[in-house]
Amino acid sequence: MIQTFITSFKLKNTYRVNSIIYSIKGFPIINKILPNSLYKNKALKIFGNIISILWEIVSTFLWKGLYVWLVLGSMTFAYNTNQVNTFLHIFVFSTLIGGILNTYLLNPTKDKYYAIILMNMNANTFALTNYFYSMLKLIIGLMPFTIIFGLLLKVPLLICISMPLFVAMIKIIVIGIFSIPDFKKNKVVKNENLPTKKVWILLAALAILGFGLPYLGIVINQIIYIVLFLISIILGIIALKEIIAFKDYKKIYKVLLTNENVYAVQNANSTQNIRANIAKNIEYDGEITSDKSGFAYFHELFVKRHSKLLTKSVKKQTMVIILIFIILFIVVFINPSMKEGLNSIPLTYLPYFVFIMYILNRGTTITQAMFMNCDHSMLTYRIYRTPKIILGVFKERLKTLITLNLLPSVAIELGLMILLYITGGTNNMLNYLILFVSINAMSIFFSVHYLVMYYLLQPYNINTEVKSSTYPVVQAITYFICYYMINIRMTTFVFGIATIIFSILYSLISLILVYKLAPKTFKIRI
Amino acid sequence: MKLIIKNLKKNFDKKEVLKNINFEFEKGKIYGLLGRNGAGKTTLFNCLNEDLPIDDGEFFLKDKEVRKIEAEDIGYVLSTPNVPEFLTGREFLKFFIEINKDRIKDEKTIDEYFDFMKIEKEDRDKLLKDYSHGMKNKMQMLVNIIANPSILLFDEPLTSLDIVVQEEMKQMLKSIKKDHIIIFSTHIMELALDLCDEIVILNKGILEKIDKNDLDNTKFKDKIIEALKEE
Ligand SMILES: Nc1ncnc2c1ncn2[C@@H]1O[C@H](COP(=O)(O)OP(=O)(O)O)[C@@H](O)[C@H]1O
Numbered sequence: 072m073i074q075t076f077i078t079s080f081k082l083k084n085t086y087r088v089n090s091i092i093y094s095i096k097g098f099p100i101i102n103k104i105l106p107n108s109l110y111k112n113k114a115l116k117i118f119g120n121i122i123s124i125l126w127e128i129v130s131t132f133l134w135k136g137l138y139v140w141l142v143l144g145s146m147t148f149a150y151n152t153n154q155v156n157t158f159l160h161i162f163v164f165s166t167l168i169g170g171i172l173n174t175y176l177l178n179p180t181k182d183k184y185y186a187i188i189l190m191n192m193n194a195n196t197f198a199l200t201n202y203f204y205s206m207l208k209l210i211i212g213l214m215p216f217t218i219i220f221g222l223l224l225k226v227p228l229l230i231c232i233s234m235p236l237f238v239a240m241i242k243i244i245v246i247g248i249f250s251i252p253d254f255k256k257n258k259v260v261k262n263e264n265l266p267t268k269k270v271w272i273l274l275a276a277l278a279i280l281g282f283g284l285p286y287l288g289i290v291i292n293q294i295i296y297i298v299l300f301l302i303s304i305i306l307g308i309i310a311l312k313e314i315i316a317f318k319d320y321k322k323i324y325k326v327l328l329t330n331e332n333v334y335a336v337q338n339a340n341s342t343q344n345i346r347a348n349i350a351k352n353i354e355y356d357g358e359i360t361s362d363k364s365g366f367a368y369f370h371e372l373f374v375k376r377h378s379k380l381l382t383k384s385v386k387k388q389t390m391v392i393i394l395i396f397i398i399l400f401i402v403v404f405i406n407p408s409m410k411e412g413l414n415s416i417p418l419t420y421l422p423y424f425v426f427i428m429y430i431l432n433r434g435t436t437i438t439q440a441m442f443m444n445c446d447h448s449m450l451t452y453r454i455y456r457t458p459k460i461i462l463g464v465f466k467e468r469l470k471t472l473i474t475l476n477l478l479p480s481v482a483i484e485l486g487l488m489i490l491l492y493i494t495g496g497t498n499n500m501l502n503y504l505i506l507f508v509s510i511n512a513m514s515i516f517f518s519v520h521y522l523v524m525y526y527l528l529q530p531y532n533i534n535t536e537v538k539s540s541t542y543p544v545v546q547a548i549t550y551f552i553c554y555y556m557i558n559i560r561m562t563t564f565v566f567g568i569a570t571i572i573f574s575i576l577y578s579l580i581s582l583i584l585v586y587k588l589a590p591k592t593f594k595i596r597i
Numbered sequence: 598m599k600l601i602i603k604n605l606k607k608n609f610d611k612k613e614v615l616k617n618i619n620f621e622f623e624k625g626k627i628y629g630l631l632g633r634n635g636a637g638k639t640t641l642f643n644c645l646n647e648d649l650p651i652d653d654g655e656f657f658l659k660d661k662e663v664r665k666i667e668a669e670d671i672g673y674v675l676s677t678p679n680v681p682e683f684l685t686g687r688e689f690l691k692f693f694i695e696i697n698k699d700r701i702k703d704e705k706t707i708d709e710y711f712d713f714m715k716i717e718k719e720d721r722d723k724l725l726k727d728y729s730h731g732m733k734n735k736m737q738m739l740v741n742i743i744a745n746p747s748i749l750l751f752d753e754p755l756t757s758l759d760i761v762v763q764e765e766m767k768q769m770l771k772s773i774k775k776d777h778i779i780i781f782s783t784h785i786m787e788l789a790l791d792l793c794d795e796i797v798i799l800n801k802g803i804l805e806k807i808d809k810n811d812l813d814n815t816k817f818k819d820k821i822i823e824a825l826k827e828e
């Protein structure tokens with residue numbers, strides 16, 4: 072029994088260490104410095120192991136801490152009801168929701184798939200040992216936080232201690248009293264990560280009861296909680312017996328651990344899924360054609376056949392922006408005392424708009440669609456990779472991307488200019504011009520940035536797996552820089568001019584880089 | 598015209614996949630490149646297509662004089678068909694014909710190309726997304742042939758096609774072979790014997806030609822299997 076557990080733990084660890092090394096390997100620089108036989112490298116293995124163990128510890132506590140703090144702690148203050156009771160109320164209902172959504176035992180994860188389906192380990196011992204390990208982790212991980220937050224809210228200590236047990240018991244009951252008997256009778260197991268309609272309705276009902284009732288001033292109290300807790304212990308013991316006595320975990324997992332189920336969890340964001348989604352976005356009604364020729368023809372068809380992803384979404388954005396500004400204008404009209412405050416938006420909040428322009432820019436989605444639906448196949452044709460064609464298509468794409476993204480940005484700058492005007496204006500007329508140009512500059516900057524990054528760092532291989540870590544890192548850095556801009560307060564005059572100069576320089580340099588390098592870098596990774 | 602490979606080497610990490618490749622491929626012949634799984638057939642093609650950097654050696658075209666291989670000289674058909682799914686068959690062809698305008702000798706109409714490739718009328722204006730595996734494969738071959746490159750590399754292309762399509766493709770390849778250097782990788786010997794003029798074996802990182810001389814087919818097969826087994 073212990074042996075099975077240790078083997079499965081090692082298996083999970085090896086798998087994790089390899090993924091860590093794999094992502095380290097994705098950096099070209101590190102890959103050059105380090106020896107080639109990286110997977111065999113001892114130091115790196117040790118490093119990977121340390122990270123893996125740290126991850127095990129952090130994951131034991133981190134998510135639970137966040138849960139107690141964000142869901143329980145902060146929500147408790149959102150209502151006017153008694154704090155201790157509200158805390159318990161939200162806790163009980165979110166535990167029920169969590170019990171249904173994540174049972175651990177029947178969660179179709181990759182490590183189960185490897186161990187039981189691929190390695191043919193003893194399913195019963197594997198299931199039980201790993202299950203008890205995760206229940207233990209759950210109780211240990213939750214305990215410190217329920218105690219700390221509970222005591223801060225003046226919840227009695229014994230109740231604080233009972234809470235993690237309650238969570239474990241609910242999860243055990245869901246399996247022992249519902250799932251396993253259901254399987255015995257109907258031979259079906261439901262994938263908890265893809266709830267059925269009935270389950271969704273139940274979850275929604277629980278959520279409404281949990282987070283809605285406190286609004287009406289209705290919450291459970293300590294007595295009710297204690298009764299619920301005692302019931303959960305009694306039912307939990309019955310369920311536990313059922314779980315231990317059950318001997319057909321192999322059959323359950325055979326049903327549950329299908330490729331689809333396993334992929335549905337781990338790879339909700341996997342490229343395969345993204346690819347399937349993007350492929351669904353191709354629109355074709357026979358009407359859509361183009362009278363251009365060569366790569367202009369090719370590109371125009373791409374744009375027209377992906378209009379939902381490209382044009383339509385940008386138009387929607389623009390409508391929303393216009394709507395927001397109209398509301399702002401009405402507010403100013405109704406309540407002139409707001410004028411002064413709103414006047415500062417166009418005059419000092421320009422850095423904030425870097426972040427907004429970042430959010431609005433559709434570069435990531437669009438380049439992703441370009442790869443999945445177009446370049447993924449086209450790049451396998453040598454002729455498509457000749458400099459003439461690469462740069463020709465690049466130019467067409469750049470034009471489209473800039474034009475598309477300019478639509479919402481024009482809405483924003485016109486909105487800001489009008490807002491500035493009706494809230495009292497500015498004594499430097501140049502500000503209008505700077506607003507207009509700098510927001511356009513930001514928009515163009517992002518369009519250029521995404522497309523250039525794509526052409527210089529094309530990260531996918533033929534199976535649409537991301538093979539480069541540089542690309543995600545550049546994306547993350549872009550995000551953090553833009554996010555950091557939120558905190559900057561600078562006059563529009565200074566920041567606007569800086570933005571314009573930066574955008575022009577960046578665009579020039581990166582376009583030169585693309586013309587020099589893209590014929591070499593823009594290919595499918597091997 | 599000849600494709601000449603000299604001392605080509607390619608390693609992955611410490612693993613020498615292509616040790617020392619020396620060979621001359623001639624125009625007008627179909628070469629069957631036989632090798633076991635993992636022998637390095639795909640790697641060799643990737644190197645010739647400059648998808649992978651090589652570690653040593655060189656390869657070039659020799660006509661009257663020696664010249665570097667340009668992108669336009671190579672058509673490479675991968676084992677899995679890759680076609681842009683948002684285009685119809687007709688649009689895909691149109692695009693390829695247009696970007697290759699100055700290289701196509703006697704341009705035919707799009708429908709003539711479809712006829713040549715035996716793609717049914719009702720399929721020609723469907724999105725490639727809705728093509729079957731075999732039809733995608735045909736499209737991929739067709740656009741590689743249209744541009745009329747001197748070298749055609751086929752990486753196990755017929756393996757997944759049904760026998761009727763296989764037969765069609767064989768006839769098609771035979772009909773165009775006089776103008777091209779065609780190299781055809783496969784691990785299916787019957788296919789190679791049936792279609793190819795020369796059998797070349799990739800084994801242990803070395804490329805060598807197996808002469809048929811005057812052996813009958815059974816003896817020739819035995820000879821090839823011996824060569825493939827060789828340690
Ligand atoms: N990108 C790569 N990195 C490391 N090893 C590779 C890579 N591509 C191929 N190999 C290895 O090179 C050898 C030859 O592979 P391949 O050329 O695909 O063989 P074949 O096409 O003859 O079946 C295999 O052992 C394979 O594992």
Ligand SMILES: [Mg+2]
Nearest residue numbers: 638639640752
């Ligand atoms: Mg291969």
